[in-house]
Amino acid sequence: MDCWIAMCVPGGASLAALAEVEHRVLGLGEALGGAPWVVTHQVRAAEGGHYAGSLQTQRGEQAVVQFAELADASGGGWGLVDGTGLVRGGGEETHMAHALASAIAHRDRTEGRVVRFPGQADLPEQLSLEELVERTVVEDVVRVGVAEDASPLLRTNGYVRLELADGRVRLPVIPWDDGEVCPFEQRDQHPCCDGH
Amino acid sequence: MSGRHDHPHGHHHHDHGHDDHGGADYSDLTIPDTELRPADVSRRRFLQAAGVVGAGLAIGGFAGPRPATAAPGGGRGRLEGLVWLNGDHHIHTQYSSDGLYTVRTQVEEARRHGVNWLVITDHGSNAHARIGVDKVNPDIVAARSELRDMLVFQGLEWNIPAAEHGTVFVAPNSNELTVLKEFEQQFDGTVNGWGAGTPANEQHAVDAIRWLGQQMLSGRTPSALFLANHPARRGIDSPHEIRQWQEADPRVAIGMEGAPGHQAASIPTPNGPGSGRGFYTGSPSAASFPGYPLESYRTFGGFDWMTAKVGGLWDSLLAEGRPWFITANSDAHSVWADDRIRPPGQDNSAYFNANGRYGDPVSTGTPRYDRGDFWPGYYSRTWVGAADRSYMGVMDALRAGRVWVGHGDLIDGLVVTVRGSGGSNPPGTLGEKVTVGRGEDVHLQVRITPRRTPNAHGDVPRLARVDLISGPVTGPTGDRDAMSAPATGVTKSFEVRGGGEMVINHVFRAVDRSFYLRLRGTDGNVSAPGSIEPRQDPVGNSDPWQDLWFYANPVFVDVV
The missing domain is CATH 3.30.70 (Alpha-Beta Plaits)
Incomplete structure (x- = not known):
C-alpha cells in the first residue's frame, strides 16, 4: 500500500x-x-x-x-x-x-516542491507545453510572464522541479532566451553573497 | 575641539559636550545660514525637519528623538541652482567575503565612468565587524584625499535582521568609523545570528534604524541613511517590514533599490554569465513572504518588481503618502570582462577571516565574461539634485527624494516641476509635496536632456517614450502587508520624436483629491507582450543594453 x-x-x-x-x-x-x-x-x-x-x-x-x-x-x-x-x-x-x-x-x-517524479529522467531537452501535459505527470502549466496565447517550446535545461498545489501537479514556466520558456526554478539560484 | 566659541553677533557662549564641528552653532537660529559652514547648514536643516530646532530648543536641552516626520518635504520654491550629481551606494571591495577589488580601484573606475559620489558597502560579517571595518577606513580616507573630486562615503551592506541586505552609510566625520562599527556589531543580522524571519528579529531591524537616528540627534554623526538593496530578490523583505523600517525613522530609512546591480548577469553565454538579470534567479523559500507572486522573483526591464510593477508595492507605499524613494546601483563585486583575480595564497576564506580582506587582485590577461557586474557608472546611475557638491548635499538630496535613476545613460538630465495654477504655494520637484487648493489645475513640466554621446557600450541611446504615472494618496492602509495600489496607473504616455531637449507639459485639471505622480521612460525596444509595461527579463538571455529605462521619484500633490 x-x-x-x-x-x-x-x-x-x-x-x-x-x-x-x-x-x-x-x-x-x-x-x-x-x-x-x-x-x-x-x-x-x-x-x-x-x-x-x-x-x-x-x-x-x-x-x-x-x-x-x-x-x-x-x-x-x-x-x-x-x-x-x-x-x-x-x-x-x-x-x-x-x-x-x-x-x-x-x-x-x-x-510542495517536487524534486523527483515519474518520467523525470526521460524528459527531452525540448518539448512543447502541450506535449508536456500530454506525456508527463504535469497537469497544469503556470505561465509567469508568458503570454497565454503563445505556444512556446519548453527548454528544460536538464533541470525540472514541479510544484504541488490545489491537488494538482504544476510546472511554472518563465521566458527563456527570447522565444522559449524554461522552468521557473533555476538550477543556479546564485546563493547570496557566499552564503552569509 | 571645544564647543565654546565666540560669535561676531555677540551671542552668549554655548557649551555642547558633543560639539566637535568647530563652527558657529547651527542650532542657534539667531545665527543666519550664511554664517554657517555648508555642513552645518545641512545639520540645521536636518534638525529643523526633525523638529529639534526652530521651537526655541537648544540641542543640549533635547532629551531624545522626537516623533519622526513621516511626510515628504514641502516644495522648496527654488528649483534652480541644484547640482545634479550621479552616484552609486552599493559597491564592494576586497573587504567583502565575495569581493575582489581595492577601494582605490573602485573609486578610480567610478571616476572614469563619470560618477561623482559612491558608497563603499562591504558585507557585514564576523570578519568585517572584527577587522575589515577598521581596515577599509584608511583606504577610503586615502581615496578621498587622492581623488579629491570624488565623494567617497564609508558604508556597510547590512544584513538586515530577518530580511535582505541594505545600504547603511554615514557622512564623514571623526566618528564615522566608530558609528559604523558599533552599528555592525550591535545590529548586523549575520554577526548577531538574527537571520530568521521572526518577530523578534524584525524588531532588531527597527531598533537598528532608530539607533542610527539617535546617532544623528546626539551629534555623533551629521547624517545616516539606510536603503533596502535588491528588495524583491528573495522575497524576504515583506511589505510590513518595509513599512516598519520607514516608520522607525523616516529620516534614516528612505527607500530601496529600484533596480538591483548585477545587470550584466543576463548576458548570454559565452559572452556573459547567462543567468538572470540582477542574478534574480531565486524561488520562494521558507523565509519568503508567502504573498509575493512568482513574478516578483524576476526583474522587469532590469528593475525590481517592487518598483517596476505599476500599482504594485512601491505605489502602495506612495499611495499612503510615504516618502519612500528608489535608487539604482552596480553592486559591483567582480566586473564583467575584467581580467583580475584574487592573488594565489590570499584568495581563500582562511586568509579573509584572518585578515578581514583578500590580497590585492592581480591581472591574468584573460577577460572574464562569466561575471555579472558592471563598474559603478558603467550602466546604472543614481542622480541626485544636491544643493551643493558635498557629502551632506548628496545625503540631503537622497533623503529629500530629489533623485532619478537610469540605465545605460538613456538620458542625461531630468528636471521636473509641479505647480498649482493658483500660484499661492511654492512649486515642487522630485520627492517634494506641492500644496494646491481644491479645484486648482496642477501643471507638470518635465525637461529631459537627451544623451548625445555614446554610453559605455558605445551606443547613443534614444529615448522613445515617457510614461506619466499617477495615483491618489489615500493615507495609511489598515493592511500592513498591502502591496497594491489599484487606482494607480499610467495617466499618459508621451512618444518622443527627434533628438533635442524634450519638454513635456501636462495639466491635471481641477484636482479634487491629493495624489502623486511619477515618471518612467524607455528606449522602447522591449516591452511585455501586448503591453507598454516592461518585460519580465528572460533568464539566460536578456541584453541589458537593448532594454533601457529611467525612473523618477514621485512628486506628491496635497490638495487642501
Whole structure:
C-alpha cells in the first residue's frame, strides 16, 4: 500500500538548508529501493522558516525505521500517512507535527516542491507545453510572464522541479532566451553573497 | 575641539559636550545660514525637519528623538541652482567575503565612468565587524584625499535582521568609523545570528534604524541613511517590514533599490554569465513572504518588481503618502570582462577571516565574461539634485527624494516641476509635496536632456517614450502587508520624436483629491507582450543594453 512519509528538521531557510533536506530524503528514497515522488516543503514556524522532505513509498515499515533514525539524530520529527487515514509519527513534537502536515500535503498534492517524479529522467531537452501535459505527470502549466496565447517550446535545461498545489501537479514556466520558456526554478539560484 | 566659541553677533557662549564641528552653532537660529559652514547648514536643516530646532530648543536641552516626520518635504520654491550629481551606494571591495577589488580601484573606475559620489558597502560579517571595518577606513580616507573630486562615503551592506541586505552609510566625520562599527556589531543580522524571519528579529531591524537616528540627534554623526538593496530578490523583505523600517525613522530609512546591480548577469553565454538579470534567479523559500507572486522573483526591464510593477508595492507605499524613494546601483563585486583575480595564497576564506580582506587582485590577461557586474557608472546611475557638491548635499538630496535613476545613460538630465495654477504655494520637484487648493489645475513640466554621446557600450541611446504615472494618496492602509495600489496607473504616455531637449507639459485639471505622480521612460525596444509595461527579463538571455529605462521619484500633490 502506498504511504507518504516526511521528516522535518531544524536547519533554517537557506538554500543550503533546502539542499541538505533534499539530499537526505533522496538518500532515504534510494535506500528504500527508489521513491517515485520526492518532495520538499516549506515550514513556516514561530522560530523561523525551515524545510521538510517527503517521499512516497510502498515500504512503509522500512521507511519508518529510517526516517525515525534520521529524525532522532537531527533533533527533528517524522510523520507517515497512507490513503486510509493511518497516521503515525515520532521525534520532536513540533517537528513531528510539521512532518505530518508535509506528508499529508504530499499525499493530497496541496503543497510542495517536487524534486523527483515519474518520467523525470526521460524528459527531452525540448518539448512543447502541450506535449508536456500530454506525456508527463504535469497537469497544469503556470505561465509567469508568458503570454497565454503563445505556444512556446519548453527548454528544460536538464533541470525540472514541479510544484504541488490545489491537488494538482504544476510546472511554472518563465521566458527563456527570447522565444522559449524554461522552468521557473533555476538550477543556479546564485546563493547570496557566499552564503552569509 | 571645544564647543565654546565666540560669535561676531555677540551671542552668549554655548557649551555642547558633543560639539566637535568647530563652527558657529547651527542650532542657534539667531545665527543666519550664511554664517554657517555648508555642513552645518545641512545639520540645521536636518534638525529643523526633525523638529529639534526652530521651537526655541537648544540641542543640549533635547532629551531624545522626537516623533519622526513621516511626510515628504514641502516644495522648496527654488528649483534652480541644484547640482545634479550621479552616484552609486552599493559597491564592494576586497573587504567583502565575495569581493575582489581595492577601494582605490573602485573609486578610480567610478571616476572614469563619470560618477561623482559612491558608497563603499562591504558585507557585514564576523570578519568585517572584527577587522575589515577598521581596515577599509584608511583606504577610503586615502581615496578621498587622492581623488579629491570624488565623494567617497564609508558604508556597510547590512544584513538586515530577518530580511535582505541594505545600504547603511554615514557622512564623514571623526566618528564615522566608530558609528559604523558599533552599528555592525550591535545590529548586523549575520554577526548577531538574527537571520530568521521572526518577530523578534524584525524588531532588531527597527531598533537598528532608530539607533542610527539617535546617532544623528546626539551629534555623533551629521547624517545616516539606510536603503533596502535588491528588495524583491528573495522575497524576504515583506511589505510590513518595509513599512516598519520607514516608520522607525523616516529620516534614516528612505527607500530601496529600484533596480538591483548585477545587470550584466543576463548576458548570454559565452559572452556573459547567462543567468538572470540582477542574478534574480531565486524561488520562494521558507523565509519568503508567502504573498509575493512568482513574478516578483524576476526583474522587469532590469528593475525590481517592487518598483517596476505599476500599482504594485512601491505605489502602495506612495499611495499612503510615504516618502519612500528608489535608487539604482552596480553592486559591483567582480566586473564583467575584467581580467583580475584574487592573488594565489590570499584568495581563500582562511586568509579573509584572518585578515578581514583578500590580497590585492592581480591581472591574468584573460577577460572574464562569466561575471555579472558592471563598474559603478558603467550602466546604472543614481542622480541626485544636491544643493551643493558635498557629502551632506548628496545625503540631503537622497533623503529629500530629489533623485532619478537610469540605465545605460538613456538620458542625461531630468528636471521636473509641479505647480498649482493658483500660484499661492511654492512649486515642487522630485520627492517634494506641492500644496494646491481644491479645484486648482496642477501643471507638470518635465525637461529631459537627451544623451548625445555614446554610453559605455558605445551606443547613443534614444529615448522613445515617457510614461506619466499617477495615483491618489489615500493615507495609511489598515493592511500592513498591502502591496497594491489599484487606482494607480499610467495617466499618459508621451512618444518622443527627434533628438533635442524634450519638454513635456501636462495639466491635471481641477484636482479634487491629493495624489502623486511619477515618471518612467524607455528606449522602447522591449516591452511585455501586448503591453507598454516592461518585460519580465528572460533568464539566460536578456541584453541589458537593448532594454533601457529611467525612473523618477514621485512628486506628491496635497490638495487642501
